[in-house]
Amino acid sequence: xxxxxxxxxxxxxxxxxxxxxxxxxxxxxxxxxxxxxxxxxxxxxxxxxxxxxxxxxxxxxxxxxxxxxxxxxxxxxxxxxxxxxxxxxxxxxxxxxxxxxxxxxxxxxxxxxxxxxxxxxxxxxxxxxxxxxxxxxxxxxxxxxxxxxxxxxxxxxxxxxxxxxxxxxxxxxxxxxxxxxxxxxxxxxxxx
Numbered sequence: 001x002x003x004x005x006x007x008x009x010x011x012x013x014x015x016x017x018x019x020x021x022x023x024x025x026x027x028x029x030x031x032x033x034x035x036x037x038x039x040x041x042x043x044x045x046x047x048x049x050x051x052x053x054x055x056x057x058x059x060x061x062x063x064x065x066x067x068x069x070x071x072x073x074x075x076x077x078x079x080x081x082x083x084x085x086x087x088x089x090x091x092x093x094x095x096x097x098x099x100x101x102x103x104x105x106x107x108x109x110x111x112x113x114x115x116x117x118x119x120x121x122x123x124x125x126x127x128x129x130x131x132x133x134x135x136x137x138x139x140x141x142x143x144x145x146x147x148x149x150x151x152x153x154x155x156x157x158x159x160x161x162x163x164x165x166x167x168x169x170x171x172x173x174x175x176x177x178x179x180x181x182x183x184x185x186x187x188x189x190x191x192x
Contacts, residue, residue, distance in 0.1 A: 069182045087185045091158035098150040125168040
């Protein structure tokens with residue numbers, strides 16, 4: 001108390017209260033804007049200061065796509081779902097799904113108690129092929145000083161054609177369409 005008491009006494013006796021209140025209101029507003037601008041990109045919040053009219057109408061499909069889905073391009077840490085790269089030069093996809101507390105409600109919706117595992121709440125599709133018998137591994141993924149726990153698996157794509165493909169991960173028990181689509185380009189010449 002003895003550190004800040006003299007400053008408070010000086011302000012209350014020499015500065016008008018409305019000026020002090022105005023200063024603190026401006027300070028809180030500036031601190032709020034500064035905090036919002038520093039975390040909005042990382043938390044995928046919309047930028048309310050972005051004046052572009054059609055920023056939410058960029059494609060017909062309106063599927064969210066981010067370079068953070070690819071571990072080779074991700075400089076900001078791990079994403080909740082990711083594969084090794086957007087251009088695949090190997091005969092397998094290495095899929096990582098991060099465990100979040102929001103998935104607990106989906107796990108609890110599984111009727112059989114002996115099947116209540118994180119891996120059992122997802123359906124995984126590449127193009128039109130549904131993968132039902134996948135082996136998952138508990139995984140801790142490290143990146144840029146952060147780590148994340150989750151599951152990973154390997155999907156054989158050696159029989160796929162060269163070109164664009166889509167990996168789709170969907171939470172089975174979600175009430176609304178809750179899926180992530182990760183496009184990738186298969187470059188088979190690299191592994192043949």
